[in-house]
Amino acid sequence: MVSVVMSVYSEPIKWLEESINSILNQIYADFEFIIVCDNPENTEAQLVVKSFSNNDNRIKIIVNETNIGLTKSLNKGIAVSKGEYIARMDADDIAHPDRFSKQVDFFEKNPDISICSSDARVIDENSQLVAETRVHGHLIIEDLFKRSPLIHPTVMFRRTLLSLRSPFYNEQYKISQDYELWTFLYLNKTYFGIIKEPLIDYRISQKQISRKNQEVQIKNSSEIGRSFYLKMISQFVPNAENLKPEDQLAGLSKNMINIPSDDKRMYLELLYRQYYTVSRKHKIYVLKYFADPNGLIQRLPLRKAAYMLLSLILKNRYNKYELYI
Numbered sequence: 001m002v003s004v005v006m007s008v009y010s011e012p013i014k015w016l017e018e019s020i021n022s023i024l025n026q027i028y029a030d031f032e033f034i035i036v037c038d039n040p041e042n043t044e045a046q047l048v049v050k051s052f053s054n055n056d057n058r059i060k061i062i063v064n065e066t067n068i069g070l071t072k073s074l075n076k077g078i079a080v081s082k083g084e085y086i087a088r089m090d091a092d093d094i095a096h097p098d099r100f101s102k103q104v105d106f107f108e109k110n111p112d113i114s115i116c117s118s119d120a121r122v123i124d125e126n127s128q129l130v131a132e133t134r135v136h137g138h139l140i141i142e143d144l145f146k147r148s149p150l151i152h153p154t155v156m157f158r159r160t161l162l163s164l165r166s167p168f169y170n171e172q173y174k175i176s177q178d179y180e181l182w183t184f185l186y187l188n189k190t191y192f193g194i195i196k197e198p199l200i201d202y203r204i205s206q207k208q209i210s211r212k213n214q215e216v217q218i219k220n221s222s223e224i225g226r227s228f229y230l231k232m233i234s235q236f237v238p239n240a241e242n243l244k245p246e247d248q249l250a251g252l253s254k255n256m257i258n259i260p261s262d263d264k265r266m267y268l269e270l271l272y273r274q275y276y277t278v279s280r281k282h283k284i285y286v287l288k289y290f291a292d293p294n295g296l297i298q299r300l301p302l303r304k305a306a307y308m309l310l311s312l313i314l315k316n317r318y319n320k321y322e323l324y325i
Contacts, residue, residue: 002031002100005088005089006035007077008045008091011091013044019091027097032058032060034060034077039064040066062076071169075168078162084159087099103116107158115191119132121200130204135149135151140194144228145229150178150182154199165184175220
């Protein structure tokens with residue numbers, strides 16, 4: 001029913017053993033556990049994984065001949081998976097015993113949702129609790145413009161999503177591959193679900209890939225966020241990628257009253273963000289697209305007018321106004 005995909009590189013053996021045990025001790029037992037060893041020189045880790053597999057036939061081991069990175073390793077694991085659901089897991093995190101049972105139950109009760117994440121407890125290098133991190137479902141849309149809104153190792157998704165593209169993770173990105181995937185799935189009308197309780201202990205340490213390659217992560221996140229932004233605007237404004245920011249904003253403003261209700265939240269976020277990317281004179285230019293019976297907005301100073309206008313927009317009250325060009 002569930003395929004668990006984990007990539008192992010150079011995590012401390014104690015962490016690796018804790019992580020594997022947390023999967024094998026799940027209340028929900030109908031799963032296969034695919035472990036990709038991505039460091040041929042780390043023979044100690046391979047021996048540990050092999051010892052676990054000797055005692056549990058649910059474990060399948062893939063040993064890469066060379067180090068190919070997390071993204072390609074995940075794709076290799078997914079390629080041999082058979083489960084109806086695919087769960088991510090990292091080799092330094094700890095899954096709570098009821099993680100799979102709650103996620104599978106969530107999918108069974110919500111057939112329209114194709115990807116499920118959860119909150120997490122944050123632990124340090126000594127497995128001490130540091131904090132709890134929460135995934136705010138209503139902020140997923142906003143977060144997609146700037147960062148990954150989901151905690152990668154908490155994610156489980158339906159196998160049906162694999163039909164959208166192959167390989168599933170974009171191998172252009174060795175880092176931030178999860179963020180790129182969420183933007184891709186959102187653009188393909190995938191529904192996200194959040195279980196509002198921690199289902200893993202998520203480890204923060206200096207050994208993590210994201211900490212070692214912070215500059216690359218920042219660069220990738222910026223590139224992914226910008227690409228997502230342009231693709232979203234292009235759904236409403238033709239040829240948006242070739243337009244100046246103020247013309248993108250003008251196009252968004254013109255189309256505002258015609259947006260289907262299902263797209264309103266994303267559309268309003270686009271409009272809000274684009275408004276703050278343009279210069280002062282272009283803010284005035286855009287305000288002229290809006291009118292109200294008393295001409296109040298256009299008589300106010302720019303800052304107050306902008307604040308009032310954006311407040312109205314973000315409260316979904318914009319259909320009281322007509323656009324004129």
